[in-house]
Amino acid sequence: MVSEASAQAPSASASPYPYSHFITGIKFHFNTVRSAAKGSDIWPVTWAANNGLYTAWGDGKGFSGTEKVSWGIARLQGKPGHWRGKDVYYGPPGSHKGKISGLLAIGNILYGWENMQNRKFPYCTIALIKSTDRGRSWSKTPVSFKRGRFKPVSFLHYDRGYQGAKHAYVYIAGFKTGDETHSIYLIRVPENRLEHPEDYASFSGMGSDDAPLWSNDTSRMRPVFQGVDNKDDIPFPVIVYNKGLASYILTDCHGPAGNLGIFEASAPWGPWRTVYYGNHWGGLTQGAYLGFEFPNKWVQDHGRRLQMVFSVYDSNKPDWNDACNIMTVTLTTAGGRTGLSKNQ
Numbered sequence: 001m002v003s004e005a006s007a008q009a010p011s012a013s014a015s016p017y018p019y020s021h022f023i024t025g026i027k028f029h030f031n032t033v034r035s036a037a038k039g040s041d042i043w044p045v046t047w048a049a050n051n052g053l054y055t056a057w058g059d060g061k062g063f064s065g066t067e068k069v070s071w072g073i074a075r076l077q078g079k080p081g082h083w084r085g086k087d088v089y090y091g092p093p094g095s096h097k098g099k100i101s102g103l104l105a106i107g108n109i110l111y112g113w114e115n116m117q118n119r120k121f122p123y124c125t126i127a128l129i130k131s132t133d134r135g136r137s138w139s140k141t142p143v144s145f146k147r148g149r150f151k152p153v154s155f156l157h158y159d160r161g162y163q164g165a166k167h168a169y170v171y172i173a174g175f176k177t178g179d180e181t182h183s184i185y186l187i188r189v190p191e192n193r194l195e196h197p198e199d200y201a202s203f204s205g206m207g208s209d210d211a212p213l214w215s216n217d218t219s220r221m222r223p224v225f226q227g228v229d230n231k232d233d234i235p236f237p238v239i240v241y242n243k244g245l246a247s248y249i250l251t252d253c254h255g256p257a258g259n260l261g262i263f264e265a266s267a268p269w270g271p272w273r274t275v276y277y278g279n280h281w282g283g284l285t286q287g288a289y290l291g292f293e294f295p296n297k298w299v300q301d302h303g304r305r306l307q308m309v310f311s312v313y314d315s316n317k318p319d320w321n322d323a324c325n326i327m328t329v330t331l332t333t334a335g336g337r338t339g340l341s342k343n344q
Helices: none
Strands: 024-036 043-047 053-060 068-081 082-090 099-104 109-115 125-132 139-145 149-156 170-178 185-190 201-206 210-217 240-242 247-253 260-267 273-278 288-293 306-313 326-333
Touching: 024 082, 024 273, 043 288, 043 306, 053 099, 068 099, 099 170, 109 149, 139 149, 149 185, 149 240, 170 240, 185 273, 247 288, 260 288
Parallel strands: 043 099, 099 149
Antiparallel strands: 024 326, 043 053, 053 068, 068 082, 099 109, 109 125, 125 139, 149 170, 170 185, 185 201, 201 210, 240 247, 247 260, 260 273, 288 306, 306 326
């Protein structure tokens, strides 16, 4: 059912969700992997209105720095397969002074989720920071997630500068501390109220009219995805809307670096269907998974040819460890998706 280049085929029975009847195949072109900025990790990406593809790194020198910084911002320039990185901002020198797990461009304003590293992960504060000068300087906002169990990881991505967002909301995927069910949760906030913590609401299930329910009461929060139970595993979900396929693509881990799951749905709250599920993706048998995502700027062939940006640490693939890794991925589909879910 699922094809890939130079990797072990996954077991269909292992996935927590049935396989997709729409995206019926995926191929990872491992011969296209390019790695750069060695020693720097995570690499979330976002596409700004100025056509810039921005990314963030942690604990490294970026593409051309001379001093290790706790986190920094760069811009990926060029075309798929022929890209280069240009550093834009160097953060605090050293380590343990913050890391960025998610980036979002609304127009040309950049937002980031910063792990303040004030406590051991995942019990640290996650704060929203922003840049109004295309990543050259950053400031704090009033939004932070401290004592509460929910921890934001990433922003849901639409098109350039956040065009095409549904109902002018920003969606954020994350997890709960102490949750051993590998559940992914979703919160949202009006696009023009991103810096107002009182306006954040969490997904709390589906209503009788098959429309999603949202609540400011965090006790009513319900998962949009539930994977295989693993008390040692922390989800690192990234959701991207693929306009060409009218599908939301979710990437996440279910264990160490090679335990990759890719899922698709017609709404960001599911129901999800499996595109790929395996335990030794790319031959990885150990190490930490630090996020896999598909930047919309580099989507081709009506949503079927993608570039995957990924980061791992302490794996058995030294060239991939703590680096900005980018490879080509192609999808095959059957039939067509004619519309989106109600009240999406």
